[in-house]
Amino acid sequence: xxxxxxxxxxxxxxxxxxxxxxxxxxxxxxxxxxxxxxxxxxxxxxxxxxxxxxxxxxxxxxxxxxxxxxxxxxxxxxxxxxxxxxxxxxxxxxxxxxxxxxxxxxxxxxxxxxxxxxxxxxxxxxxxxxxxxxxxxxxxxxxxxxxxxxxxxxxxxxxxxxxxxxxxxxxxxxxxxxxxxxxxxxxxxxxxxxxxxxxxxxxxxxxxxxxxxxxxxxxxxxxxxxxxxxxxxxxxxxxxxxxxxxxxxxxxxxxxxxxxxxxxxxxxx
Numbered sequence: 001x002x003x004x005x006x007x008x009x010x011x012x013x014x015x016x017x018x019x020x021x022x023x024x025x026x027x028x029x030x031x032x033x034x035x036x037x038x039x040x041x042x043x044x045x046x047x048x049x050x051x052x053x054x055x056x057x058x059x060x061x062x063x064x065x066x067x068x069x070x071x072x073x074x075x076x077x078x079x080x081x082x083x084x085x086x087x088x089x090x091x092x093x094x095x096x097x098x099x100x101x102x103x104x105x106x107x108x109x110x111x112x113x114x115x116x117x118x119x120x121x122x123x124x125x126x127x128x129x130x131x132x133x134x135x136x137x138x139x140x141x142x143x144x145x146x147x148x149x150x151x152x153x154x155x156x157x158x159x160x161x162x163x164x165x166x167x168x169x170x171x172x173x174x175x176x177x178x179x180x181x182x183x184x185x186x187x188x189x190x191x192x193x194x195x196x197x198x199x200x201x202x203x204x205x206x207x208x209x210x211x212x213x214x215x216x217x218x219x220x221x222x223x224x225x226x227x228x229x230x231x232x233x234x235x236x237x238x239x240x241x242x243x244x245x246x247x248x249x250x251x252x253x254x255x256x257x258x259x260x261x262x263x264x265x266x267x268x269x
Contacts, residue, residue: 004062004096009144011095012120025128033108033134041114041137041163042183042214044086045237050262051227052086054116054216055254056241057107059091059098066098068245073103077111079251080244084258087114087137089239092130101133108134116165120144124156137163137184142173154181165216174208185209186216186239199226203233224260231265 028034045052057076060066077088090107091099099119108115116137117130122144130138140153150166157164167186168174177185189202197220206215215235221227222243230238240254247253 005143008062008093008096008120009122012093012122015095016123016125019129020125023129025125028128028132031132033105034128034132036108036134038131038161039114039136041087041116041165044114045184045214045216048086050258050265051230051235052237053084053254053258054087054089054237054239055080055083055085055244055250056089056118056239057091057103058089058241058245061242062096064242067242073107074110076250077107079249080254081111081113081251083251083254085113085254086237087116089116089118089139089241090135092117092119092133101129104130104135105133108136114163121153122149124152124159127153127156127162128160131160131162135162137165139186140164140166142166142168142177143170151178151181167218168205171205171208174205177209179210179213182209182213184214184216186218188218189221190219199229203230203235206235207233224257224264227257227261228264228268231261 057073059068059071080088088107088111090104091097092101092104093099104117114136116139117135118139121138121140127138138157142150154164163184165184165186166182167188169188187202187205189197189199199220202217209215216237216239217230217235218239221238221240227238244250244253
């Protein structure tokens, strides 16, 4: 029986074929964002003595439905920037996460910090597309990569002057990574089969990466204590979306989380 991830990848491939017929690889080079100066997400995430935050702009999900009804990507991006985010993640998957490439473009045009395209990347076309819409980095999910697909996608990020956040779920995926090609490494704390969140499992897997790798904890993070735990375990960054999206002012929620976490870390030192 097909999992939700299988369904998403199948739909992504179908929609991608349609986009390719409308806009060629060459056509993407005429987009304003393609020639924009790209910001380094790796440097931005390392540029803090405490855990950095990739704050996510996310309207909904397959399991939760609409998460935020008052959804204005540009307003949210500005709130996140003012709140102290080091980078912004924008969902561009439309069928399952209510995202849009238009959201990515709108945020990229006004953002002063790196912007990550979060989607189900299966083809180098999507990476060039991300660049065309102004992204600085893309998410590459190890679970949906087959054979040499991971290397092909990472090669495309270099070609189009982007960075990649390589995300893993399982230990065997981590063990197969070529660390010479991975600069930013993330682990999703949520088990995709049970949907149980285990930050400790995520940290265990993140620690398998070389020390110079930028380490990102993803999913299920919602408190200053979570950030303190990550800090103690030398994790560089946290990707947080749903928790902030449910707040009246996501930027203020981010600011307060960072402030409280910093106070807790100082108290423990």
